Amino acid sequence: MALDPLPASRYADSARPPLRAPARRARTSVTDDAITRIREMILTGELAPGEKLPPESELAAKLGLSRTSLREAVRALTLLGVIDTRQGDASYITNLGPELLLGALGLAMDLQREDSMADLVGVRRILEPAAAAMAAPRITDDELQRLHMLVRPQLSAKQVQEHVELDWEFHHSIARASGNELLVALLDGLTAPTMRMRIWRGLTVPGALERTISEHNAIIAALEAHDAELAHAAATVHVAGVETWVRSLAPGWSTLAARG
Numbered sequence: 001m002a003l004d005p006l007p008a009s010r011y012a013d014s015a016r017p018p019l020r021a022p023a024r025r026a027r028t029s030v031t032d033d034a035i036t037r038i039r040e041m042i043l044t045g046e047l048a049p050g051e052k053l054p055p056e057s058e059l060a061a062k063l064g065l066s067r068t069s070l071r072e073a074v075r076a077l078t079l080l081g082v083i084d085t086r087q088g089d090a091s092y093i094t095n096l097g098p099e100l101l102l103g104a105l106g107l108a109m110d111l112q113r114e115d116s117m118a119d120l121v122g123v124r125r126i127l128e129p130a131a132a133a134m135a136a137p138r139i140t141d142d143e144l145q146r147l148h149m150l151v152r153p154q155l156s157a158k159q160v161q162e163h164v165e166l167d168w169e170f171h172h173s174i175a176r177a178s179g180n181e182l183l184v185a186l187l188d189g190l191t192a193p194t195m196r197m198r199i200w201r202g203l204t205v206p207g208a209l210e211r212t213i214s215e216h217n218a219i220i221a222a223l224e225a226h227d228a229e230l231a232h233a234a235a236t237v238h239v240a241g242v243e244t245w246v247r248s249l250a251p252g253w254s255t256l257a258a259r260g
C-alpha cells in the first residue's frame, strides 16, 4: 500500500541494514524522491494551497519521474491529507491547514497503546494549561457563555458518554479560544485516543464526574477573570488528576476498559 514507503524508507536507512529486496528499496526511494520533489514545489510556492496539480504526464515529465512513481507519491500524499484527489482525475493541493497534523498525528496517536496513555496525558498536561493561559486574556463573552453551557451538573452520573463528549467539547473550545489553530489540532489529536479511557474512568472512579464539573467551573472562573496564571493553574490541577489516576492503574486495564 501507499502508506508503506513513507515509514519504511524513513527508518530503513538509519535503523536497519539493507537485508532484502533491492528492487523494492529502489522503488521505494524513487517514490521518496517523488514525494520530496512535490514537497519542494509546495515549499517554494510553485504549488500553492488549493491549487490543481498539473496533468500526471506533464508533472511526471517535469520531475523526471515515471508515472508509476508519481502515482505512488500522490497516493501517499493523499493519505497524509496533503493532496486531495477529487472525483474525475484532477488532484489538488489541500489548504494545508493545521488539520493536516490530525491526519498523520491522529493515526499515530490512535495506535498508541495502554503503556503510552500516561505519557499522552502527560503531554496534555503541558499543552492544556498553556492553551488556557493563552485563552485567558482574549476569550470573549460568547465563548465564556458556551463554556458554561458545556458544564452540565444536571446530567445523571449514568450518562458517562455524554459527560466525556462535553468534556472533549469544553477543552476543544478553550483551545479554540487560544487563537492558535495548530495547538487546537495538537490537543484534538492527543485527546481522541483517551476517550475510551475517560469513559471507563467515569464509570469506575467514584466522584470523578462531580470532580470534573467543579474543576471545569474553576477553569471558567479563571478565564472569566482573564487571569492567565490562574487559568494555567486550574487546568494543570484538572489534567494532572487524570494523569495521576492513569499512572496508578495496573497493567491490563485497557482490556477491562475496552469491555466497558
Ligand SMILES: [Zn+2]
Pocket (backbone or CB within 6 Å): 167, 170, 171, 212, 216, 238
Ligand atoms: Zn475536562
